[in-house]
């Protein structure tokens with residue numbers, strides 16, 4: 001017997017009747033973390049305490065919550081048990097391990113191996129089957145050291161302030177904003193946060209996280225502050241009353257050529273809450289799986305990369321280009 005894994009708007013495990021990160025309402029779903037593309041109005045969920053709290057802040061409503069502590073194994077169904085492990089992506093983000101007669105299965109959710117300032121340090125366990133995110137699954141995505149990127153962000157902000165303009169950092173409201181806010185502590189400059197970012201930062205504080213001084217964004221009082229707000233497509237018009245500004249996007253996609261033009265900002269810094277390509281490979285080496293399924297981003301390319309290294313790997317829900325002799329390639333559906 002082996003695990004049956006299906007991908008259709010989330011990951012479905014038919015042998016135990018649970019979804020993993022279903023983006024549409026489901027009867028029973030394990031939620032790896034509270035980013036909007038991983039949550040929905042499910043009837044019953046399993047997740048970490050911070051994820052449950054962040055979900056309540058972002059997606060109010062009634063549901064049955066089973067809150068698990070990291071590292072503690074609990075029954076999931078009569079035939080299976082579940083353990084959550086820190087994923088290092090945002091506060092409370094979890095890798096989900098399920099144990100049954102089919103063996104052990106590890107679903108990474110979004111993850112980051114490099115220790116950050118605001119997420120629990122990633123701790124992946126060995127597993128028979130690995131379902132992993134591959135957002136940055138191409139070799140060109142190798143991030144520079146985080147300390148160097150953060151030093152660059154601080155220098156950017158200090159130069160803007162010295163030039164008499166307000167530095168504005170575009171960061172997603174959950175996770176990246178809190179990471180950047182903490183990283184800015186050495187700059188000693190007061191920070192203003194977009195209201196949505198501020199609300200989620202307060203949730204982090206409920207879990208004991210401490211931040212440098214911050215307040216709510218007020219354009220008329222922004223001089224001398226650093227402003228953190230979501231990318232413009234998530235907060236249109238918010239900067240209308242802040243003409244004297246210099247903007248930067250903080251994202252792993254900053255490594256793409258033309259990132260500054262695409263995000264319509266003055267600078268781009270590659271600080272990510274995901275694993276880069278070298279760390280995706282490192283994860284596979286740590287977990288030592290018999291089979292890998294890839295999801296998100298460059299899933300097909302990364303699965304092909306793993307196969308060249310002798311590891312059985314398939315992109316979930318995609319057509320996999322199989323490498324055949326004589327340079328022939330052939331499309332093949334994912335085996336179940």
Ligand SMILES: [Zn+2]
Pocket residue numbers: 033035089110
């Ligand atoms: Zn995420």
